[in-house]
Amino acid sequence: MTGMPTSRRKTALARPHPAATDTAAVQDSPWRASRERVRDRQVKREAVIRAAAHAFNRKGYHNTSLDDIAAALEVSKPTVYYYVSNKEQLLFECFVAGIEPIRAAVRAARSPNVPARERLQTVLGHYGQAVASEFGWCMVRAEDQDLSPTMSAHIKSLKSEIDQGIRRLLREGMQDGSIQPCDPKMTAFALAGALNWIAHWYRENQSMTGAQIATAFIAIFENGLLPRTPLSPERAPGGSER
Amino acid sequence: MTGMPTSRRKTALARPHPAATDTAAVQDSPWRASRERVRDRQVKREAVIRAAAHAFNRKGYHNTSLDDIAAALEVSKPTVYYYVSNKEQLLFECFVAGIEPIRAAVRAARSPNVPARERLQTVLGHYGQAVASEFGWCMVRAEDQDLSPTMSAHIKSLKSEIDQGIRRLLREGMQDGSIQPCDPKMTAFALAGALNWIAHWYRENQSMTGAQIATAFIAIFENGLLPRTPLSPERAPGGSER
DNA sequence: TAGAATATCTACTCACCAGTATGATGCATG
DNA sequence: CATGCATCATACTGGTGAGTAGATATTCTA
Incomplete structure (x- = not known):
């Protein structure tokens, strides 16, 4: 009987986001599929990771308990711990799942028979798609x-790998003449920032796909805001990916 | 005596960032200034906000306890609660402190006697400075x-105000011919994303100031990556702000 | 100088949550 | 069908941290 009618409920304060359908079950759970025990460790492990990514997306890392994740999969917490060693690793796995396609794209962008700007386009396209993916939030x-x-060090090095790859493409583009002279470091930061931020506003079932957003962003970055002299009718010679 | 020599230490897992100088005191605390009680509620309140911003910057919102903030100010936790009602409000105040200068810049950018691109430059300059400020992290x-x-709704509306302002400047710039035709929504997202991301990599005492970074970003966005026909010797006719 | 208002502290409560101890249940295989 | 392994649950621990109760000290005011 504390008196004041102001909102008490310690719980309500601590969890500002009780969110209607909290235990929103994941669509596909190897457990719900059949009641008998399926022996496929890898599949289940990935389901755990995916469920974690889903929960982190919606409620954030710190507002997600492992009980939440377990509930979404309709299993108990020790089951989750049977597949991952702790919460931190769960975040790490989500991060890796998100960043891996970008790394692959960066590695694939080494072929020097294509203008660097086109290779950069491809990398940024994959980047945008990755950020808009289900693991995008965790990655970013x-x-x-x-x-x-x-x-932390591990993640930093993975991120740095991509950053360096983009800078290299920018430098190569300046050399082969396909990219305007610029500061590669700052430009890479601007590019990555714009793309990373997609994770903050993009939600699935939106009008645009990740790839479409990436394409739009690439056009913006390539053309620039400053009006171009209207004598170059073709603005992006290279075909956009997809 | 659990057996396995693998890293136990529940505490170490839960707080991955014990960080050497954890109770790193804030430079200026109205409390440390003089031991007798100063009667200046506003000054102290602002000191609390600033200390919170500092802590959030370094350790993140969820890894910062109100005891940490109190310790940084060399007071006790109830003293902090004497100036703010709860932790959430603390975050909100930091957010507002960070975003206010941007809103001011957006409001000031209404004067229609200057080309919209130049007004946009000014807004983005203030934006970058704000993101690089001590409240930038909290704002972003x-x-x-x-x-x-x-x-959440309050914050969303403040953010939206800025977003709409930028889109309007883009549209005006397309009309007055100072800005290349583009999709204002996507372009505003790209700009805001690139600038917001500064908060993730910028640390004070770096070689560049926030304003300098903003200037560099504006140049990148204005020129674009695509090489420009080398017949326009002056690339940015408008004087950069500052 | 007596009270009132302001400012601050010590010492709590209580919920939440990461992680675990322990044991049960199914499955394969000899 | 016994044994060992893989899988999963119940029920717990221990620690943390938001927020508070209640007392105390200091300053202002009448």
Whole structure:
């Protein structure tokens, strides 16, 4: 009987987001599929990762408990711990799942028989798609501050790999004449920032797909805001990916 | 005596960032200034906000306890609660402190006697400075998921105000011919994303100031990656702000 | 100088949650 | 069908941290 009628409910304050359908089950759970125990560790492990990504997307890392994830899969918490060693690793796995396609694209962009700007287009296209994927949020938001030094270092190096790849493409583009002279470091930051931010506003079932957004962004970055002299009718000679 | 020598230490897992100088005191605390009680509620309140921003910057919102903030100010937790009602409000105040200068810049950019691209330059300049400021992190990272519906809606409307302002400048720029035809919505997202992301990599005492970074970004966005026909010797006719 | 208002502290409560101890249940295989 | 392994659950621990109760000290005011 504290008196004041102002909103008490410690719980309500601590969890600002009780969110209607909280235990919103994941669409496909290897457990719900059949009641008898399926022996496929890898499939289940990936289902756990995916469920975690889903929950992190909606409620954020810190507002998601492992009980939430377990509930979404309709299993108990120890089951989750049977497939991953702890919460941090769960975030890390989501991060890797999100960033891997980008790394692949960067590695594939080494072929020097294509103008660097076109190769950059391809990389940025995959980048945008990855950020808009189900793991995009985790990839973008995996914070230093929530990870052990080891994991943090690992993540940093993966991110750096991509950053360096983009800078290299920019430099190569300046050399082969397909890209306007610019500061590769700052330009890479601007590009990555614009694309990363997609994770903050993009939601599935939106009008545009990740690839379409990436294409639009590439056009913006290529053309620039400054009006171009209207004597180059073809603005993007290379075919956009997809 | 659990057996396995694998890393136990529940605490170490839960707080991955014990960070050497954790209770790193804030430079200027109205409390440390003089031991007798100063009667200046507003000054102290602002000191609390600033200390919170500092802590959030370094450790993130969820890894910062109100005890941390109190310790940084060399007071006790109830003292902090004497100036703010709860942790959420603390985040909100930091957000507002960060975003206010941008809103001011957007409002000031209504004067129609200057080309819209130049007005946009000014807005983006202030934007970049704000993101690189001590409140930048809080402004950019104030998550929906950590806020009550009321606060969340409030923040959304403030953000939207800026977004709409940028889109309007883009449209005006297309009309007055100072800006290349483009999709204002996507372009505003790209601009805001690139600038917001500054908060993720910028640290003070870096070689560039926030304003300098903003200037560099504006140049990148204006020129575009596509080489320009080398017949326009002056690339940015408008003087850069500052 | 007596009270009132302001400012601050010590010492709690209580919910939440990561992670675990322990044991049960099914499955394969000899 | 016994044994060992894989899989999963119940029920717990221990620690953390938001927020508070209630007392105390200091300053203002009448």
